[in-house]
Amino acid sequence: MNAPTVSAPTRTEILSVEDLAVEFRTRSGIVRALERVSFRIRQGETLGIVGESGSGKSVTAFTVMGLLDRAGKVTTGQALFTTEAGKQVDLLTTPEKELRLLRGKELSMIFQNPRTALNPIRRVGKQIEDVLRCHSGLKGQALQERAIASLAQVRIPDPATRYAAYPYELSGGMCQRVMIALALACSPKLLIADEPTTGLDVTTQATVMNLIKDLAVQQNMAAVLITHDLALASEYCDRIIVMHAGHVVESASTHTLFTAPRHPYTARLIASTPEPHKTFADLLPIPGNLPDLRSATLPPCRFSGRCDRHTPECDQPPLPNTTVAPGHQVACWHPLE
Amino acid sequence: MNETLRHARYVMGENLVTFGAFIFFFAMVLFAIFGEAIAPYNPLASNSALALQPPSFAHWFGTDELGRDVLSRVIVATRLDLGIAVVAVALSFVLGSILGTCAAYFGGWCDRIISRLIDTLMAFPLFVLAMGLVAALGNTIENIIYATAIINLPLYTRVVRSEVLVQRQAGYVEAAHLVGNGHLRIMGNHIFPNVLPVTMVHISLNMGWAILNAAGLSFIGLGVRPPTAEWGIMVAEGATYIVSGEWWLALFPGTVLMLAVFCFNLLGDGLRDLIDPRMRT
Amino acid sequence: MAKTSKGTIIAQRLLSSLPTVIGVVIVTFLLTRALPGDPAAFFAGPAATPEAIAEIRQTLGLDRSLPEQFFIYLGELARGDLGNSLTTGQTVVYDLTTRLPASLELTLAGLAFAIALALPLGILAALRAGSWIDHGVRILATAGVSLPTFFTGLFLLYVLYFRLGIAPPPTGRLDILYSAPNQVTGFYLIDSLLEGDLELFWASLTQLVLPAITLGLFALAPLARVTRAAMLGVLSSDFIRTARASGLPPLQVLFGYAFRNALLPVVTTFGVVFSFLLGANILVEKVFAWPGIGSYAVGAVVASDYAPVQGFVLAMALLYVVLNLLIDMLYVVIDPRAGVET
Numbered sequence A: 001m002n003a004p005t006v007s008a009p010t011r012t013e014i015l016s017v018e019d020l021a022v023e024f025r026t027r028s029g030i031v032r033a034l035e036r037v038s039f040r041i042r043q044g045e046t047l048g049i050v051g052e053s054g055s056g057k058s059v060t061a062f063t064v065m066g067l068l069d070r071a072g073k074v075t076t077g078q079a080l081f082t083t084e085a086g087k088q089v090d091l092l093t094t095p096e097k098e099l100r101l102l103r104g105k106e107l108s109m110i111f112q113n114p115r116t117a118l119n120p121i122r123r124v125g126k127q128i129e130d131v132l133r134c135h136s137g138l139k140g141q142a143l144q145e146r147a148i149a150s151l152a153q154v155r156i157p158d159p160a161t162r163y164a165a166y167p168y169e170l171s172g173g174m175c176q177r178v179m180i181a182l183a184l185a186c187s188p189k190l191l192i193a194d195e196p197t198t199g200l201d202v203t204t205q206a207t208v209m210n211l212i213k214d215l216a217v218q219q220n221m222a223a224v225l226i227t228h229d230l231a232l233a234s235e236y237c238d239r240i241i242v243m244h245a246g247h248v249v250e251s252a253s254t255h256t257l258f259t260a261p262r263h264p265y266t267a268r269l270i271a272s273t274p275e276p277h278k279t280f281a282d283l284l285p286i287p288g289n290l291p292d293l294r295s296a297t298l299p300p301c302r303f304s305g306r307c308d309r310h311t312p313e314c315d316q317p318p319l320p321n322t323t324v325a326p327g328h329q330v331a332c333w334h335p336l337e
Numbered sequence B: 001m002n003e004t005l006r007h008a009r010y011v012m013g014e015n016l017v018t019f020g021a022f023i024f025f026f027a028m029v030l031f032a033i034f035g036e037a038i039a040p041y042n043p044l045a046s047n048s049a050l051a052l053q054p055p056s057f058a059h060w061f062g063t064d065e066l067g068r069d070v071l072s073r074v075i076v077a078t079r080l081d082l083g084i085a086v087v088a089v090a091l092s093f094v095l096g097s098i099l100g101t102c103a104a105y106f107g108g109w110c111d112r113i114i115s116r117l118i119d120t121l122m123a124f125p126l127f128v129l130a131m132g133l134v135a136a137l138g139n140t141i142e143n144i145i146y147a148t149a150i151i152n153l154p155l156y157t158r159v160v161r162s163e164v165l166v167q168r169q170a171g172y173v174e175a176a177h178l179v180g181n182g183h184l185r186i187m188g189n190h191i192f193p194n195v196l197p198v199t200m201v202h203i204s205l206n207m208g209w210a211i212l213n214a215a216g217l218s219f220i221g222l223g224v225r226p227p228t229a230e231w232g233i234m235v236a237e238g239a240t241y242i243v244s245g246e247w248w249l250a251l252f253p254g255t256v257l258m259l260a261v262f263c264f265n266l267l268g269d270g271l272r273d274l275i276d277p278r279m280r281t
Numbered sequence C: 001m002a003k004t005s006k007g008t009i010i011a012q013r014l015l016s017s018l019p020t021v022i023g024v025v026i027v028t029f030l031l032t033r034a035l036p037g038d039p040a041a042f043f044a045g046p047a048a049t050p051e052a053i054a055e056i057r058q059t060l061g062l063d064r065s066l067p068e069q070f071f072i073y074l075g076e077l078a079r080g081d082l083g084n085s086l087t088t089g090q091t092v093v094y095d096l097t098t099r100l101p102a103s104l105e106l107t108l109a110g111l112a113f114a115i116a117l118a119l120p121l122g123i124l125a126a127l128r129a130g131s132w133i134d135h136g137v138r139i140l141a142t143a144g145v146s147l148p149t150f151f152t153g154l155f156l157l158y159v160l161y162f163r164l165g166i167a168p169p170p171t172g173r174l175d176i177l178y179s180a181p182n183q184v185t186g187f188y189l190i191d192s193l194l195e196g197d198l199e200l201f202w203a204s205l206t207q208l209v210l211p212a213i214t215l216g217l218f219a220l221a222p223l224a225r226v227t228r229a230a231m232l233g234v235l236s237s238d239f240i241r242t243a244r245a246s247g248l249p250p251l252q253v254l255f256g257y258a259f260r261n262a263l264l265p266v267v268t269t270f271g272v273v274f275s276f277l278l279g280a281n282i283l284v285e286k287v288f289a290w291p292g293i294g295s296y297a298v299g300a301v302v303a304s305d306y307a308p309v310q311g312f313v314l315a316m317a318l319l320y321v322v323l324n325l326l327i328d329m330l331y332v333v334i335d336p337r338a339g340v341e342t
Ligand SMILES: Nc1ncnc2c1ncn2[C@@H]1O[C@H](COP(=O)(O)OP(=O)(O)OP(=O)(O)O)[C@@H](O)[C@H]1O
Pocket: A024, A026, A031, A033, A051, A052, A053, A054, A055, A056, A057, A058, A059, A060, A069, A071, A228, A293
């Protein structure tokens, strides 16, 4: 294991997740959804989490937020969060009562499907007020003004009118802006966006992403962008971690990851992503499927079943996590050159 | 098939209560068939020397104001109570299925007329409608059956109609039509068998409700007349004695009535879990 | 996005219940005219002379064609004429209107009891889905709907009045010691309070409790079930996750967000619940000698006094139509999306 090297941080570290493992107890067995997940994120930085469907991106986000459903259990790890007051707390062991006070105020989350993510029978302005009221103690006129200001901040035209709208009266893109306004109403230090643009049309996607990016920069906020769209991640993220079947297989700066991927899975993922200059023949499908996470005999490297560089050595635990360059880790016995 | 069996065992094992209901159901069927043979006394034989005896070893459920054995009357009444419910539910099931299938299959005017008819029936509180029907048609057991059948009609028609609508969308109906099958054939051979499982659940739940309904009608003096043994009327007769302390007259038939309805409702629930776990609410 | 105003929606609903009312009137008409045997004999009662029957045949217009008879019937209805009761000697309309408040008070009290018990149980079962509480509520709900109301009533009476002496005797709305309050709403609970007579209020409340519980137990099951299912659905929905992710207090999430949404399907089942209640009402009124329209109809049935029965069926159906309309409107008020074309 690599001891975390203390490289004098230029900006304070907001969140540091170490060796996180999560299991789900289900009727059909224990799902080992996350294992050895580590990443860190600094103030003002945007971190991308990419991977196929089922790779554990959402579970990671929910775990950090303390929103895992009852079947999910954290078995190891910690998630150190630096609060507004400068205190470090482990989000995984903080009691729900204190965690609740952080949620929505210092760490926020936005989801995919903005239409269903808002309460259908409550005016959107009121929903923002609910959040403001419980975290800021504002009341009456001041509360309403803040709510309208939040709507204005996400560039919703005519916010005073939209304040009284119900979600069904707004378009999907508008709803996602409301969601963003709701998440950012209390100026959190960390924003987790779980596929915020899925289900929106392409132009709306760009506006929503630009909005998130701008606000993050403006408020010097750390952001985690979860997506399976590599192009999107490459455009908006400073650093990216790649997940596969509950493991973080590679983490690097965006530039490094796209120019010199070291993990075979990352390389495959990049090769399978359509880009303007690629021809159809260039797109390589990734062979095989994700392994069954309920299996009791998961190999140390969960990619080994799909990997063409697989050797007997790969089946020997533990899986290494090599720092191949400063700030670039790969969990592979035979990284690409 | 094996899968279904395993699922059945799972539902049964998971739910001991359903299993208990199953046992009780069999007991009721036995009583309904062999009631006279099982009953320890003649249910109609009165004996004024033994009037209003509390439960004892000789008369487990005590005796009524005419000295008749309450246990024997309760057992013998099973046939009548179950009979009314079975016939009524069967009637409304058959009629409702036909109406529902026609409405969904032919659509258009046929659908509109049938739906309007059903809506009108649904506009009445159901027990009130049953009461009005029996009062109008005449105070007989057959009319109780008809009334119970009519108030259950909307349920079956609606369930079958919406199920058939779903099935009609499925490709095989089209296919059967193209091969040259007639309407009746398609409805009978193709659509109906697929609709049956869902209606089974409703039948079981409905049986309990039909028993309650019939007993309620005889409680207010409609349909069954004394001295016929029937649970509802026995409770009604016993009601007058409750305030003077002779509780057993009403308690035993009432409890059995309750258990019978409970049993059908539980079976319906179990059946629902068995047929479609997602339907469970 | 076309949005009709709430007023328009309500007007539409009112209009769409018109065919139902017509259907109800036709059915009640047919109930009397399609009788096997002689309807006039039914209306005249068992002890009528042939002359009296002939006269009734004349007044009912039974010698004319069925459509003609229907229009005569409509005319009578329009004049508010439902015939006379042989047993009370009054017009049926008078009897029904004087007794209706008693029935309504009982029904609403039963409903209130059912709601007060069913909603918390349903919520609890949903919050602890799969636990023993959940199974318990499920069995309780099934048991509740299996109870023959008349038997539950008798049983409660026997235990609470005869054995324990806690409950008052089943003598109707008030013990004979008291006299009824001045009629304002017709609800004794409200009228006695309006008079400021707390003793009378208490007396009528104690009389009401047992029948209302009997009635409510029966309506409990559908309400608890629907509440549970609706809460389960809502609790797993995305916007609850959003609310939790925003750090809203658990109680606000549960009641302000989840329960309000779950209320919509619950309100829709009120229709079925009222059908249950109005039916069971008849039986409960008979058991507790409650002077409402149900026991009136039962008395008429027993005496083969047909006009009151017919009037009762019609009145109940119309009442039920009105209640369903009110439920519809309640829904329109609660759900901002009502009336939106999707
Ligand atoms: N409540 C749960 N119970 C059991 N297993 C779960 C649960 N939630 C998630 N999982 C499992 O955890 C794994 C990771 O799921 P997760 O939702 O994090 O994937 P994801 O990367 O977000 O995928 P997507 O791109 O589809 O959102 C999956 O294998 C899934 O089956």
